[in-house]
Amino acid sequence: MSEETKKPAGKKKFELDPALAEYRGIWVFIEHERGVAHGVSWELLGEGRKLADKLGVQLAGVVMGAPGEDTRRYCQEAFYYGADHCYLIEDPLLKDYRNQPYTKGLTDLVNAYKPEILLLGATTLGRDLAGSVATTLKTGLTADCTELNIDVDIRSLLATRPTFGGSLLCTIQTLNYRPQMATVRPRVMAMPPRDTTRSGGIAEQKLSMIETDIITKVLEFIPDQNTNKINLEYADIIVSGGKGLKKQENFQLIRDLATVLGAEVGATRPLIQSGWVEAGRQVGQTGKTVRPKLYIAAGISGAIQHRVGMDASDVIVAINSDPNAPIFDFATYGIVGNAMTILPALTQAFRDELAARAAAVPA
Amino acid sequence: MIHIVVCIKQVPDSAQIRVHPVTNTIMRQGVPAIINPYDLFALEEALRIKDKFGGFITVITMGPPQAENALRKAVSFGADDAILVTDRAFAGADTLATSFALASAIRQIEKDMPVDIVFCGKQTIDGDTAQVGPGVAKRLGLELLTYISSIQSVDIDRREIVVQRRSEGGVQVLKTRVPCLITMLEGSNEMRFATMPNMIRAARTTVKRWDRVAAGIEDVTKIGLKGSPTVVSKVFAPSPKTVKAEIITTNRGAPDEIAAALLMKMFGRYPHVREELHKQPV
Numbered sequence: 001m002s003e004e005t006k007k008p009a010g011k012k013k014f015e016l017d018p019a020l021a022e023y024r025g026i027w028v029f030i031e032h033e034r035g036v037a038h039g040v041s042w043e044l045l046g047e048g049r050k051l052a053d054k055l056g057v058q059l060a061g062v063v064m065g066a067p068g069e070d071t072r073r074y075c076q077e078a079f080y081y082g083a084d085h086c087y088l089i090e091d092p093l094l095k096d097y098r099n100q101p102y103t104k105g106l107t108d109l110v111n112a113y114k115p116e117i118l119l120l121g122a123t124t125l126g127r128d129l130a131g132s133v134a135t136t137l138k139t140g141l142t143a144d145c146t147e148l149n150i151d152v153d154i155r156s157l158l159a160t161r162p163t164f165g166g167s168l169l170c171t172i173q174t175l176n177y178r179p180q181m182a183t184v185r186p187r188v189m190a191m192p193p194r195d196t197t198r199s200g201g202i203a204e205q206k207l208s209m210i211e212t213d214i215i216t217k218v219l220e221f222i223p224d225q226n227t228n229k230i231n232l233e234y235a236d237i238i239v240s241g242g243k244g245l246k247k248q249e250n251f252q253l254i255r256d257l258a259t260v261l262g263a264e265v266g267a268t269r270p271l272i273q274s275g276w277v278e279a280g281r282q283v284g285q286t287g288k289t290v291r292p293k294l295y296i297a298a299g300i301s302g303a304i305q306h307r308v309g310m311d312a313s314d315v316i317v318a319i320n321s322d323p324n325a326p327i328f329d330f331a332t333y334g335i336v337g338n339a340m341t342i343l344p345a346l347t348q349a350f351r352d353e354l355a356a357r358a359a360a361v362p363a
Numbered sequence: 364m365i366h367i368v369v370c371i372k373q374v375p376d377s378a379q380i381r382v383h384p385v386t387n388t389i390m391r392q393g394v395p396a397i398i399n400p401y402d403l404f405a406l407e408e409a410l411r412i413k414d415k416f417g418g419f420i421t422v423i424t425m426g427p428p429q430a431e432n433a434l435r436k437a438v439s440f441g442a443d444d445a446i447l448v449t450d451r452a453f454a455g456a457d458t459l460a461t462s463f464a465l466a467s468a469i470r471q472i473e474k475d476m477p478v479d480i481v482f483c484g485k486q487t488i489d490g491d492t493a494q495v496g497p498g499v500a501k502r503l504g505l506e507l508l509t510y511i512s513s514i515q516s517v518d519i520d521r522r523e524i525v526v527q528r529r530s531e532g533g534v535q536v537l538k539t540r541v542p543c544l545i546t547m548l549e550g551s552n553e554m555r556f557a558t559m560p561n562m563i564r565a566a567r568t569t570v571k572r573w574d575r576v577a578a579g580i581e582d583v584t585k586i587g588l589k590g591s592p593t594v595v596s597k598v599f600a601p602s603p604k605t606v607k608a609e610i611i612t613t614n615r616g617a618p619d620e621i622a623a624a625l626l627m628k629m630f631g632r633y634p635h636v637r638e639e640l641h642k643q644p645v
């Protein structure tokens with residue numbers, strides 16, 4: 001050790017292993033399927049931007065897809081949302097998501113350009129890909145993070161996630177391997193502003209594979225019929241019900257209010273389990289994470305597993321007959337009362353509000 | 364005959380886990396251990412394939428000695444053979460180290476009988492990462508099929524399998540070759556009841572115990588804490604919000620009054636909520 005680096009005991013200057021120090025920069029995998037980019041990609045860029053600034057490195061988007069798909073537009077969008085540059089692999093083999101070619105493409109990119117952090121959405125695609133890439137690269141991956149930060153001194157990603165059924169949080173680090181990988185669920189991070197003055201360079205890479213190398217074939221894609229219409233994660237207003245509604249028929253009060261508000265309907269897990277509500281509508285740790293402008297919760301106690309899925313809503317209105325219900329500890333407004341009488345009154349009040357507006361608009 | 368390996372994990376029934384309010388530690392005492400609920404969908408799907416085509420099902424778990432109970436339970440549902448991979452050296456394993464150990468054990472299983480399909484659950488309720496399945500597949504070089512909602516057909520002679528895979532906004536129909544690794548989506552089937560003969564068989568069955576060596580692992584740096592790139596640096600309780608809800612009350616407390624009071628307060632302080640509401644077509 002040289003003289004200058006000697007510091008008082010316990011405050012030794014940290015030196016990153018040279019093999020790890022070669023890895024620099026933060027990457028976000030830009031997920032898109034059938035012509036739509038997944039919002040989680042932009043949310044991750046927003047978060048990645050903060051991490052990159054802390055580390056003083058560049059933020060890159062990784063786009064993979066088939067020629068003719070809007071891959072370049074996704075690169076452009078990535079710049080708008082904070083990326084400094086993009087890596088692009090364009091190949092007909094990447095038309096539909098398949099594990100093998102995507103794992104190969106992303107792994108090769110990482111080996112060639114060595115990012116220190118790689119972030120993916122915790123979607124079905126992102127989790128499939130992240131698990132495969134991490135194992136292939138023999139590095140650490142932390143799933144479903146709710147918070148990302150950096151220990152700047154040791155250039156280490158601090159990935160925080162719920163543990164033990166959501167009652168506790170834990171922070172996980174990958175100290176001796178690179179890249180440090182993490183997945184984050186949609187809507188956990190805020191959507192960053194879209195700055196259309198930003199731009200960046202695109203580095204293209206080839207996928208060194210041919211179709212006969214790929215064992216799995218996509219025979220067809222069957223789009224969802226009705227569940228497709230559930231847009232809970234990205235809804236701006238959500239009305240949710242819990243066990244306090246007592247009977248399945250009473251859930252109609254939730255739907256009525258939602259119809260007037262033009263809102264999506266959500267529910268707690270027990271209501272999904274008892275079959276009152278479709279599975280796609282569960283809000284919480286094992287359901288969807290949401291962050292609407294307004295979240296109305298009726299007959300919901302506010303258990304931690306539900307809370308983590310809706311805590312980031314701008315305004316939370318809770319209706320509960322128990323003045324000591326935990327939900328009042330974190331809601332914005334509380335109404336102590338019977339949901340079965342409050343809900344119809346709210347529906348009427350909002351209806352009146354909207355009718356007044358209609359009356360004010362000249363025909 | 365098809366040989367299927369099903370990876371199951373014994374987990375604490377998290378619905379009954381309590382956190383000590385002062386020390387923030389998990390109070391495990393008295394929390395019953397169960398088969399990871401997601402793994403039952405994998406096991407049931409394996410049993411259905413066996414019903415149709417005949418076959419042999421090996422269930423495997425890596426865990427402490429008590430995990431034997433989970434394996435016995437799986438036998439009572441109809442699994443044929445059970446292997447418990449257990450060794451102190453496995454303690455502290457993250458998903459990468461777990462997939463290494465499981466993959467190695469499955470290679471040992473293959474020495475007796477080639478494996479056609481490996482099944483995993485979608486995720487565990489304690490680890491909750493959905494990473495072990497992909498990890499095992501990559502290490503064994505198996506085709507990886509995640510989030511499978513149904514198995515459409517299995518053609519043993521041509522060694523082909525057609526499955527439906529859940530993806531964003533729809534279902535992908537995929538055709539691939541065996542051997543493959545499938546992670547089964549929840550709700551895709553319903554676990555059968557244990558039959559009396561199977562329950563008796565389960566009680567009598569000898570669960571094989573494999574230590575590190577029996578599982579074919581020489582390199583101890585690949586397993587347990589040493590083989591885990593991730594480290595848990597901190598466990599803590601979520602910080603409680605300090606600002607409590609503003610409770611809306613009125614003199615009479617009539618529902619319509621309360622509703623009106625809420626709207627007035629809310630729209631006053633959060634005009635963007637009103638704007639959002641007014642975005643709706645008239």
Ligand SMILES: Cc1cc2nc3c(=O)[nH]c(=O)nc-3n(C[C@H](O)[C@H](O)[C@H](O)COP(=O)(O)OP(=O)(O)OC[C@H]3O[C@@H](n4cnc5c(N)ncnc54)[C@H](O)[C@@H]3O)c2cc1C
Binds near residue numbers: 165241288309378379
């Ligand atoms: C691993 C794990 C994962 C989980 N994941 C999720 C998840 O993703 N999402 C989720 O929601 N839950 C999840 N849960 C379950 C969670 O712990 C709670 O059990 C659940 O959220 C409670 O639902 P609830 O609020 O509807 O019911 P309860 O907790 O029973 O609350 C009902 C509430 O209604 C009130 N009430 C009663 N009558 C009335 C009335 N007439 N008017 C108004 N209010 C009334 C009561 O005061 C009470 O507060 C999970 C649990 C575990 C262990």
Ligand SMILES: Nc1ncnc2c1ncn2[C@@H]1O[C@H](COP(=O)(O)O)[C@@H](O)[C@H]1O
Binds near residue numbers: 461487493496
């Ligand atoms: N210790 C283990 N023993 C056997 N199978 C496991 C073990 N851990 C995980 N698995 C399998 O991998 C799946 C995903 O687990 P996880 O990555 O922990 O969410 C589970 O549903 C099991 O099928």
